[in-house]
Amino acid sequence: MANPTTDIPSYWDRYIQGVTPHEPEEAAELEWTQYREHGPGPELLGEPSTALEMGFGRGNAVAALASRGVKAAGVDVSPVAVRAARERWEHLGAEFHHADVTEFMGGTDRRWEAIYSIWGAAWFTDPRGLFPLVYNRLEPGGRFVFSNAPAVPRSYGVQGMYGAGFNGRRVWVYRWAYEPRVWEEILTAHGFADVRVWVEPAPDPDHVGTLIGTGHR
Numbered sequence: 001m002a003n004p005t006t007d008i009p010s011y012w013d014r015y016i017q018g019v020t021p022h023e024p025e026e027a028a029e030l031e032w033t034q035y036r037e038h039g040p041g042p043e044l045l046g047e048p049s050t051a052l053e054m055g056f057g058r059g060n061a062v063a064a065l066a067s068r069g070v071k072a073a074g075v076d077v078s079p080v081a082v083r084a085a086r087e088r089w090e091h092l093g094a095e096f097h098h099a100d101v102t103e104f105m106g107g108t109d110r111r112w113e114a115i116y117s118i119w120g121a122a123w124f125t126d127p128r129g130l131f132p133l134v135y136n137r138l139e140p141g142g143r144f145v146f147s148n149a150p151a152v153p154r155s156y157g158v159q160g161m162y163g164a165g166f167n168g169r170r171v172w173v174y175r176w177a178y179e180p181r182v183w184e185e186i187l188t189a190h191g192f193a194d195v196r197v198w199v200e201p202a203p204d205p206d207h208v209g210t211l212i213g214t215g216h217r
Helices: 004-019 060-067 079-092 101-106 127-137 180-189
Strands: 050-054 071-076 095-098 112-118 138-148 157-162 172-177 193-200 210-216
Touching: 050 060, 050 127, 060 071, 060 079, 071 079, 071 101, 079 095, 101 127, 112 127, 127 138, 127 180, 180 193, 180 210
Parallel strands: 050 071, 050 112, 071 095, 112 138
Antiparallel strands: 138 210, 157 172, 193 210
8 A cells, every 4th residue: 555655745746737837927916715816815924033834835925025124044854845945035035845745834943923834734734643743833922823724614624535546546635624613622722812713704705714723913
């Protein structure tokens, strides 16, 4: 049986190359929802002087913060994503690290005023392991913000999916899904204060919204 951990980087390499192809006109921007220019923006992070994105993908959000004078960094498990982000955005002073997010967070003594995940590592990593690491890497008063898809009703907890499709190689990844109330309980249990988790409605009422969570150290 294939070991899923050995295929995780290649899965995200393929995602970056195929699902989200590079666009020459692509702009530096930080948006939490899957709908362009909809929902809250960088204000959810406050006004940090340092920030870290977990699972930065194309690096747009890291670049957006760096262009505003924030000492912005990102970590991603995909070497393709890291190379592309460095080529496009490193001139802004942004940092892009290639690593598994839990290994990176557990192996550094750096702290940030904001740590965030936009449909990224906070969705694809067990919160029982990740959230304590996030808390420890935040400056006192720092903010943790994440967004991802809301849970499918009555389908909660860890969920698996075949990343290469049903007729491809056995490549799978896991995601974690809960109702907002449960996310709030998880954040509070790991020490976060001023916790709030909600579903931001889509522009069209019958479309999928965006789950957004915030908490402070």
